[in-house]
Amino acid sequence: MSASYTAATSRKDANAFVRIVEALTTFFGWIAAAFTIIALLVTCHMIFVRYVLGRSTIWQTEAVIYLMIGATLLGLGYVQRLRGHVNVDLIPMALKPGARRVLCYAVLIATIAVTAVIVWYSYEVWHQAFDRKWKSSTVWAPPLWIPYLSLPLGFGLFLLQLIADLVKLVTGAEPPFGIREE
Numbered sequence: 279m280s281a282s283y284t285a286a287t288s289r290k291d292a293n294a295f296v297r298i299v300e301a302l303t304t305f306f307g308w309i310a311a312a313f314t315i316i317a318l319l320v321t322c323h324m325i326f327v328r329y330v331l332g333r334s335t336i337w338q339t340e341a342v343i344y345l346m347i348g349a350t351l352l353g354l355g356y357v358q359r360l361r362g363h364v365n366v367d368l369i370p371m372a373l374k375p376g377a378r379r380v381l382c383y384a385v386l387i388a389t390i391a392v393t394a395v396i397v398w399y400s401y402e403v404w405h406q407a408f409d410r411k412w413k414s415s416t417v418w419a420p421p422l423w424i425p426y427l428s429l430p431l432g433f434g435l436f437l438l439q440l441i442a443d444l445v446k447l448v449t450g451a452e453p454p455f456g457i458r459e460e
Contacts, residue, residue, distance in 0.1 A: 292451055299442040300359055303435050307356025313349035317342045337418040344425040351432025355439040361456055370455040379447075382454035386444045393437045400429035 324338035357363055370378050406412070408423035446452040453459075 293442075293445055293449060296442045296445055296451070299355075299438045303355035303359050303439050306352045306432075306435055307359075310349040310353030310356065313345045313352070317345035317349070320345070336416075337420075340414060340416055340418055340420070344420075347425060348428040348432075351428040352435065354432050355435035358436055358439045358443070365455075367455060367457070370457060375454075375459055378454045378457065382447060383444075386440060386447065390437065390440045390444065393433055393440060397430055397433045397437055400426075400433055404430050 320338050320342050324335045324342070327333050327335050327338070370381060373381060404423060404426040407421075407426045412422040413419045414422055443452070447454060
């Protein structure tokens, strides 16, 4: 079977919802990249303070952890948009186009359902942290609602991108699993 892969890019004639979601996930993809760079700079600062100045660090380790968790979660939707998640396409490539389409619908709907549950419960965790004014138990003691916000926001963006992918599949803007028949 001969198939070619397509990148997940939006066209000018694409659905407005899809364009908005893809713009939003791209924006947060850039934020995730910025978080990664900031975490790198904070790590360098921490190394300098500890080993060159010989002083202890208070906030750097925790900040780097929160930044990297935020980068991972806020980047979920963007990675989905680019099809960057781990993908085993042996079965979709072996299937005929009709069966491939059915499998793609099943996978997207199941993933949307699971992600929606994660969004719901992560919102509850964030809301508890915000409402109860939870703080980290470290010397720095930042409010935990700030890093916890990346949970519902990141998974919410991932959910929106999955729904946009479903819309693209339904409208024929993108073939199942990005595999076009030649």
